[in-house]
Amino acid sequence: MNAAYFWAWLLLCTSGTLVALALSTPRRPGRVAMAIGYGVVLGMLAAAACAAFAARADTAHAWLHAAPWLAALGAGAAGVALYRQHRAPAAAPGTSENVEYWKYAVIAAALASLLWRGSIIASEVLLRPTYPWDAWDAWAVKAKTWFLLGHYVPFVGVADWLLGSTASLHSGPAWAYPSTLGWMQVWFASAAGAWIEQLVNLPWFALWVGMLFGHYGQWRAIGVSRAGAAIGVYVLGSLPLLTSHVALAGYADLWVATLFGFSMLAWLRWQERGERDQLLLALVCAGVLPLIKLEGMVWCLSLLAAIGFGALPLRWRLRAAALAFAVLLLVVLVGQAQMLFAAIGWVRSGSRVVDIPVIGKLSLAWHGDAAAGIVHSLFTQSNWHLLWWFLPPLVAWRWRALRASDALGLCSLLLLGCFGLLLFLFVFTDAAEWAESYTAVNRLIMHITPAVVSLLVLLWREPSARPAHVDTVAVHGRLHGPA
Amino acid sequence: MRRALAVVAFIAVWLLVLGGATRIPWSAPLLSRDQVTLNGQDFRPVMGAGVEDGSALGIGAIASDGNAMQSVPMDRLRAANYPLLTYRFEDFPRTLELLLVFRRADTPDDVQTVALPWPGDGVVTVDLHAASPAWRGEITELGFAEYATAQLVPPSIAFQPFRLDQARLASPAWNALPRLLRQAWFGYQPWSLASINVVGASADTNASMPATLVVGTVLSLLVCAFLLRGSRRQRLRSVVIAGALCWVALDARWLADLWAKHRLTESIYAGKSWQERARLQPDEDVAGFAQLARQQLADNRQPDRVLVGSDSTYTMLRLIYFLLPLNAAPLESAIAALPVRDWPADTIIVLCSSTHWHYDDSDATLRSDSRSIAVTPLFVGGKLAVYRARRGSR
Numbered sequence: 001m002n003a004a005y006f007w008a009w010l011l012l013c014t015s016g017t018l019v020a021l022a023l024s025t026p027r028r029p030g031r032v033a034m035a036i037g038y039g040v041v042l043g044m045l046a047a048a049a050c051a052a053f054a055a056r057a058d059t060a061h062a063w064l065h066a067a068p069w070l071a072a073l074g075a076g077a078a079g080v081a082l083y084r085q086h087r088a089p090a091a092a093p094g095t096s097e098n099v100e101y102w103k104y105a106v107i108a109a110a111l112a113s114l115l116w117r118g119s120i121i122a123s124e125v126l127l128r129p130t131y132p133w134d135a136w137d138a139w140a141v142k143a144k145t146w147f148l149l150g151h152y153v154p155f156v157g158v159a160d161w162l163l164g165s166t167a168s169l170h171s172g173p174a175w176a177y178p179s180t181l182g183w184m185q186v187w188f189a190s191a192a193g194a195w196i197e198q199l200v201n202l203p204w205f206a207l208w209v210g211m212l213f214g215h216y217g218q219w220r221a222i223g224v225s226r227a228g229a230a231i232g233v234y235v236l237g238s239l240p241l242l243t244s245h246v247a248l249a250g251y252a253d254l255w256v257a258t259l260f261g262f263s264m265l266a267w268l269r270w271q272e273r274g275e276r277d278q279l280l281l282a283l284v285c286a287g288v289l290p291l292i293k294l295e296g297m298v299w300c301l302s303l304l305a306a307i308g309f310g311a312l313p314l315r316w317r318l319r320a321a322a323l324a325f326a327v328l329l330l331v332v333l334v335g336q337a338q339m340l341f342a343a344i345g346w347v348r349s350g351s352r353v354v355d356i357p358v359i360g361k362l363s364l365a366w367h368g369d370a371a372a373g374i375v376h377s378l379f380t381q382s383n384w385h386l387l388w389w390f391l392p393p394l395v396a397w398r399w400r401a402l403r404a405s406d407a408l409g410l411c412s413l414l415l416l417g418c419f420g421l422l423l424f425l426f427v428f429t430d431a432a433e434w435a436e437s438y439t440a441v442n443r444l445i446m447h448i449t450p451a452v453v454s455l456l457v458l459l460w461r462e463p464s465a466r467p468a469h470v471d472t473v474a475v476h477g478r479l480h481g482p483a
Numbered sequence: 484m485r486r487a488l489a490v491v492a493f494i495a496v497w498l499l500v501l502g503g504a505t506r507i508p509w510s511a512p513l514l515s516r517d518q519v520t521l522n523g524q525d526f527r528p529v530m531g532a533g534v535e536d537g538s539a540l541g542i543g544a545i546a547s548d549g550n551a552m553q554s555v556p557m558d559r560l561r562a563a564n565y566p567l568l569t570y571r572f573e574d575f576p577r578t579l580e581l582l583l584v585f586r587r588a589d590t591p592d593d594v595q596t597v598a599l600p601w602p603g604d605g606v607v608t609v610d611l612h613a614a615s616p617a618w619r620g621e622i623t624e625l626g627f628a629e630y631a632t633a634q635l636v637p638p639s640i641a642f643q644p645f646r647l648d649q650a651r652l653a654s655p656a657w658n659a660l661p662r663l664l665r666q667a668w669f670g671y672q673p674w675s676l677a678s679i680n681v682v683g684a685s686a687d688t689n690a691s692m693p694a695t696l697v698v699g700t701v702l703s704l705l706v707c708a709f710l711l712r713g714s715r716r717q718r719l720r721s722v723v724i725a726g727a728l729c730w731v732a733l734d735a736r737w738l739a740d741l742w743a744k745h746r747l748t749e750s751i752y753a754g755k756s757w758q759e760r761a762r763l764q765p766d767e768d769v770a771g772f773a774q775l776a777r778q779q780l781a782d783n784r785q786p787d788r789v790l791v792g793s794d795s796t797y798t799m800l801r802l803i804y805f806l807l808p809l810n811a812a813p814l815e816s817a818i819a820a821l822p823v824r825d826w827p828a829d830t831i832i833v834l835c836s837s838t839h840w841h842y843d844d845s846d847a848t849l850r851s852d853s854r855s856i857a858v859t860p861l862f863v864g865g866k867l868a869v870y871r872a873r874r875g876s877r
Contacts, residue, residue, distance in 0.1 A: 117741065120741055121741075124744075127748050127751075127752040127753060128748050128760075129760060129763075131676075131765075148807060158813075158817050158819075159821050162827060163821070163825075171810075172803065172811075173800070199757075238730075247744075247745075380693060380694045381681055382682045382693060385730055386697065389693070389697050438677070439677075439680050440680070
């Protein structure tokens with residue numbers, strides 16, 4: 001490890017944290033943790049964007065070309081953050097939490113276990129060369145090519161590659177995958193001075209740390225007690241499949257999961273607290289999803305649809321839901337339909353086939369074995385500890401609280417919709433084999449898992465911690481005038 | 484009185500649940516009725532080299548293909564009567580994987596295999612009936628095979644000497660319950676390519692620890708609620724505490740497994756430079772082929788395009804990755820995308836461990852079932868061959 005690698009990390013963490021500070025209301029509980037968490041993740045993505053923009057001609061020194069842009073972004077964000085801090089009203093006197101000593105002991109043990117786990121997976125990342133299949137087959141191919149060639153080359157399909165007149169085109173099985181993570185890896189490889197896979201993969205550990213900090217900060221800002229948020233962080237950080245995706249770094253799924261969770265929390269905070277900057281943060285996180293992974297487009301559109309739906313006045317929501325249901329019913333009854341979705345393109349459905357551009361053509365049929373596979377994945381395998389066992393009873397227990405909170409209700413609807421999409425994909429289409437063979441099923445479920453943990457933590461939240469009279473309609477009114 | 488009843492019911496519930504999880508028949512006795520004990524010295528090395536070491540067998544070398552195997556003939560042992568296998572090794576390296584190999588009287592030419600949990604230095608018990616449907620009929624030969632953990636450990640550093648102490652086959656008995664559960668729940672499982680998709684073995688037919696804990700806890704809580712009749716608040720607190728304890732137990736198990744996995748990684752890579760770590764690839768043969776192909780191509784004009792083929796998709800994709808930044812893509816994708824006659828001239832074809840393609844010297848053509856490509860051989864040696872495509876392919 002060299003000094004440049006250290007400075008590259010410091011720059012992106014600082015710039016990212018300043019951006020997150022600029023996008024968060026001053027003097028809120030958990031602001032620093034939230035800024036660090038969102039900042040590290042957004043900083044890495046901003047570094048990738050700057051490298052893609054400024055370092056195409058000289059990828060071997062990508063971080064040097066991209067650093068001024070990132071520094072400028074950080075400086076601008078620092079100015080905004082300082083301005084907002086200066087204009088913010090004085091903080092209300094904080095209320096001290098009375099926490100019993102045994103709770104301190106429990107929290108300390110939970111955090112110690114996270115620290116030990118973190119030290120193991122950080123060491124694992126720093127020791128082992130890139131290991132899991134898609135990490136070297138798909139995600140690192142562009143980055144390794146660009147860095148070792150010393151310049152950018154476009155990746156195209158094999159036919160175009162063969163027909164191309166020069167060798168400036170490259171190809172590979174994952175040529176169509178988004179390049180964001182590739183550019184981020186170029187940033188770190190150039191800072192390390194060589195293609196050292198362990199150092200190129202270290203961002204996955206930072207992502208895990210950022211995810212935990214970001215969720216803690218947002219939970220605190222939404223009214224969860226320190227003890228509740230700390231236990232929530234332990235629950236999230238202890239999930240085995242998430243830990244595996246850090247230890248075996250290189251897949252894009254943890255990025256999608258983190259950004260989906262970040263976006264939903266920022267949206268929820270906007271709804272509950274009326275902080276407009278959080279809406280912007282939610283849109284940024286949602287907007288980045290398609291740039292990480294093709295399936296991210298589905299989650300991005302789900303989030304945008306939920307945000308739009310939540311911003312509607314109550315009477316319009318019912319009409320919108322009725323309209324959506326009617327369209328769905330019509331599609332099912334008619335059997336054939338074509339719908340144009342923004343950023344996805346034409347989605348076509350026939351009597352036994354549905355063609356979704358980002359996923360492919362899928363035959364429709366019932367797959368009972370896949371349903372059993374999903375149940376097995378959620379409840380008997382060791383991927384999630386007892387997360388999915390706890391979810392139904394906790395929702396039932398806190399049903400009144402869920403119904404009383406417009407924001408929580410909307411988030412639940414979003415997660416229910418996303419889970420329904422996954423169920424449809426695995427149980428009614430060719431993707432069933434992914435569930436039967438336990439390949440993609442857990443990774444796709446993982447995309448919404450941090451958000452599900454957030455839902456559990458917020459359901460567990462003390463009733464007194466919930467905001468009394470801020471609802472989406474009121475917020476909508478403040479933003480756009482009287483409804 | 485109620486408390487005593489609750490304790491008895493609590494024990495009964497957990498015996499019921501744990502016994503059900505390990506699939507021990509209710510009619511089974513406390514101790515095994517029948518057992519067959521095989522000392523290490525009873526086994527003979529089939530691959531690799533070993534010597535008798537007291538009652539054990541010391542394995543001191545592996546065969547040239549990186550495997551070792553020891554076996555013993557059996558006198559038509561009825562598999563259904565002996566589902567429990569207990570084995571003990573000494574100094575078994577963490578870098579090796581262990582297989583049970585056996586032959587059945589009904590298929591004497593077929594060797595059946597069952598992946599066994601890593602033995603470490605302790606005693607391990609597995610239920611073969613649950614582990615493999617192949618464990619049936621009459622067993623005529625039984626043995627163990629060892630090899631570098633696939634796609635995880637570089638074979639060149641995997642082997643270290645170890646001792647096979649004892650193996651024992653036994654009929655079902657309740658005294659095996661703790662060992663079966665310990666193995667099913669706390670047995671070490673190395674990282675695999677599937678670990679990114681599922682934690683643990685996806686085809687694991689052993690007891691599910693999450694499901695067993697939930698069922699046992701729910702039944703225990705119901706029994707306690709019925710017999711002890713606490714207040715609603717007390718019951719709620721019990722549910723929360725029991726749920727938290729279950730989570731912590733599962734997490735402790737996962738942390739122990741993670742730590743065991745990491746010890747293997749440390750044993751291979753710790754204390755080495757970045758370059759050494761990069762050289763220690765689990766598929767060092769493929770990395771070597773890439774190095775060799777690169778050398779052969781360096782002697783010629785830098786190729787515009789390289790197409791890579793292999794019988795194994797894994798080998799083909801790994802070779803492409805190792806060849807980067809060479810402009811490489813899968814051969815089969817190119818064939819599917821564009822007729823061979825339209826390929827640009829001077830395309831390089833690299834074949835690695837490929838039986839699908841054959842070079843026909845008579846007309847300097849590479850042939851597969853339905854395709855032929857006119858080529859000029861640049862290098863042919865062992866499992867690697869490098870060709871330059873010419874015009875005139877079909």
